[in-house]
Amino acid sequence: MNKNTSIVIGIIVVAVVVLIGWGMVNNNPSLPVTDNPVVVTDQTSDQTLPITSQSGVPVAVTSQKVIPTGTTVVLTGSAVPNGALTSYWFEYGPSPSLGRKTNSQIIGSGFVSIPTPIYLVGLAKNTTYYFQLKAQNRFGTVAGQSYAFQTTAGLSPIVGGVPKVVTSSASNVSTVNARLNGKVTPNQAPTQYWFEYGQTTDLGRTTAFVSVGDGSAVVLASASLTGLNPATTYYFRLNAQNQFGTVNGDLTNFKTISQPILKAPSVSTRNVSALSTSTATVHGLVNPNGATTKYWFEYSDNSLSDTASLKTTSQISAGSGSNTTSVQVDLRSLVSKNTYYYRLVAQNSTGLVRGETASFKTK
Template structure:
């Protein structure tokens, strides 16, 4: 062999050795996978998680979790392939109290790798779980309670109810309610002993067992406690409804509750008498809220308002304490409460109008802390004692001297009172409509500062014989003297010009023109005689005022 040929062979061998000295790495290596312990395990679900990491330049085209009740793991969940290395899935619809096997698989078109196989056990079914007892209302000898099934334990609820006992009793009593249609259930436990401590537990049961709520302790007493408006009938009960003569209530009251109370006080929704004999009602700890049915067939409750007719015609009611939050009392809220003698108002009362027909009412009581009103000797004034608001109908005095601080007499203030004589101080400047209507006054002198005689001011004052209008009176409204059948002498001090009259000023008092005497200042007879209205008086005489 020639040297030239040997050299050629030698070079070729070196080339081959150099080319093969470095192995090529494959480009489709399978990924690395790892599985983690299952988390958030319940009776029917579990969270599986793991990690998938590509190797070198290898890709990942499929990821899935396999699981099952055997090591064959026949169920699977495919996971979307993303750049994220952490993967997870929530298994649902599992069997309670069962062992499950699972693993993580990942790969590409060339190969698939699997994690180790792990297992977990789902939570077994148990007895139900129930909430703490919630008191809905409480009567003097009853209580209404509510409970909720928080967890049925994975089984159908077969029974619910209550256990209760009095403090001095060793034996429990049971109330069985059966299987509830909803998760919440309630019951009223009645005929309890008065002034007695009771212990109560709710229970629920399924095929596995029974569980009880925490013990609820309470004491029966005279107060009806409501937590939800419209439930007074549940707290009282139809059998005990007409047995109460005295009652205290705490909690919200709507129209449905007021209607029920009216029934207990002797009148139903149709205005007919009932067997109710409730005489004393304390609502100090109650509140009036909107909602519920109409309390009298026409009207509905408004928050913190004693509305018109709310207690009307409750003939047995003798004493009433209004809710502490009441801000408004409307006209005739207590109309024809003929037995009502004492009325206790709220410290927050800001607006008030009198009621008629309270023929026994003698005391209007308002807390000293009330910023709008005050009371003195049972009479209602504003806080500054500048306005007389309401003189109770039931007071038996025949004479009353209005305090010298008063500048205003509110509308209906002396409506239907028994007073025969009222002395008004010179400070009074304003009188409200029907302020003296239907009263028993026989004679009254209005001070000179009053310029307007309002609508119906002396309407139906059938015993009124003599009335003096001050020098500043310039206007008389409608029906001022309607029904004043005994009025004989009308004194008018105005000497500049006769007061203006409405067409209806003397409606219902036309006899005055023929039978009465109009007394006018000296030198003014001709002015009044030539007036279209005042000139109708047959007898006009001049007086020195």
């Protein structure tokens, strides 16, 4: 065999291998049918690609898991918005060229993987259909892998429909916390809900997904937020989805409470009462001024500037409010017919304050 003959045989062998591989792909509808998908699905686990926190084009993963009947099918997959408002849809058709498109559905702008269910109707019985998930945001459009399914001969369409959602007002709003509220109606299909929220109408953050069953009654939805910024407006909405699709509630907002300006407590030494030969009750006024505060009395039978003879009562909590409250402490073991000097003292994280000095004489 000469050199030219060997080259020709090698070319023929390569061509045969390529043609056999192409035939295997096109004759097995459970295999991918796109040449260069943007995102590849693990055919056993349907896991998405790793998620990052850098804004960019979304991630789209088509799932092979389908629920076909005679004229309908439930398709699903997952998408990661990657920091920009993202919508998804499916393209499908009776040939690999697809040709039909579902309505787009919005999944927000977070960085978590979100399921992308859709329900197709009006299909032909006993027919092979090809389908592909697509997702789009301001950075671009991506396509998941293409797969195929076959409708059945006589299974009835699935009972149920897309959920209903209502975004309600936020509650328990403080400087750094808030509770998001809403209502979900599952509409006879297993349904889950979540909230999107953020400091702009693009939102960007999501709460955990919560399952609410498959009933027909309205279910209250809520999520607690922590670590918010004081005096900041946050926008949010409630979302829900089941196998029939994804639904977005109305966008609303709330504003966290401003951080109080803390300052030293205010104190005022007041009168004395219940005088006896060895006891007396001293009074005063304390305002914590918004910071956790403790108060006590200093007293002496000499001079309050004489630290050697200065005595103090036990420290008592005045709370952290902003209202002035009356306080009093009983002094005991005093000396009869003796003059005593006293004053109210209070302290919080911003400082210590002493009230004016007053005096009394025991009986």
